[in-house]
Amino acid sequence: MLLYDYFRSSAAYRVRIALNLKGLSYERRDILLLEDQQRSPEHIARNPQGFVPALEVEGRILTQSLAIIDWLDARHPEPRLIPSDMDARADTLARALLIGADIHPLNNLRVMRWLKDEAGLGEDRRSEWTRHWIAEGFDALEAVTGKGPFLGGAAPDLADVFLVPQMFNARRFGVTLDAYPKLVAADAAASALPAFAAAHPDKVAPA
Template sequence: MIRLHDYWRSSASYRVRIALNLKHIAYERHDIALLEGLHRAPDNLARNPQGFVPTLEIDGAMLTQSLAIIDYLDAKYPDPPMVPHDALARSRVLAQALIIAADIHPIDNLRVLKRLQSQFGADQAARDDWYRHWVNEGFGALEMTAGDGPFLGGDAPNLADVCLVPQMYNARRLEMDLAAYPKLVAADAAAAAVPEIAAAHPDRVKSTA
């Protein structure tokens, strides 16, 4: 049994759910309630020493870090590929994915937002402004890298889209104005029409938590 330890609204978990669905890999979800602090519980720390989600339990191993998990899945289940085989195209897709996974997401993570409050006294409005600022920084660059679509990654969804979709969900949850990013909005809409991606949406999985 392949088991995904995740949280329904975690964007890193969302990425892995999308990849699993696109590759038609059957799995069982185990919800880790972040807001209740269960990610710091001993059983989750035993699976994931950072106390994060997601963790993918597969082939007798516990895999952590969403992009590393997706890389494993791509190596073992190569169809459809999450990154192109061509070296230049691969580099471009990875760069797009990392704008989100390395530059936006880490500094907008729940633990960072909590630290802004506990150490610097940032109220909810200030934390929301912080969040929107870094999304806008990344989205501005990402919009410039987008091609002719229909997906951010090109003709078919790949790792770039796997990262984009959860970040767009978060941006809308924070009521961001996305008018400056028409290519990203269009790519997200194309992805939302893919049944495997739609099935990974937080609202779809929350009821199974």
């Protein structure tokens, strides 16, 4: 497996966690977003959106972190990240999509660049934008999180795979986390696991 990756990409971070949880060996190839390598003809040929991650596996290229993790769950089902029980599956997907569809897209690199270059917002206003949308999403996620220790209960699942990278971003942008004790606890429980720790951006950052 070859993962086209960027160390601080939340979506790529999710896939690293999933691969590690499943004990799968993979190579990484850095796509340096700040240098616009994602817009190169070579990468556009892999992923017409020009995003990371992209996973080259079994003769094909997979894109979109949720689709990649779903494929991995089907191909390598242990440990299962998306429950097979339909009610648990719906709950897990809802928590993961709250992050992946409603929080993360509003504070990724291309949005930040548009806010700077097209809307003319300075750094302080862009950071305020980011904190606002993270906090709004975290308010809802805290409300639908159970007793723990993980978002879904006794074991980490897809939602935790999505949470940990978003918590990393929240701290980068100075989001106050006091209102989210369940999320902080779930993040700490997951981050203590070797599979999550090995995927941390500090562990894979380009030298």
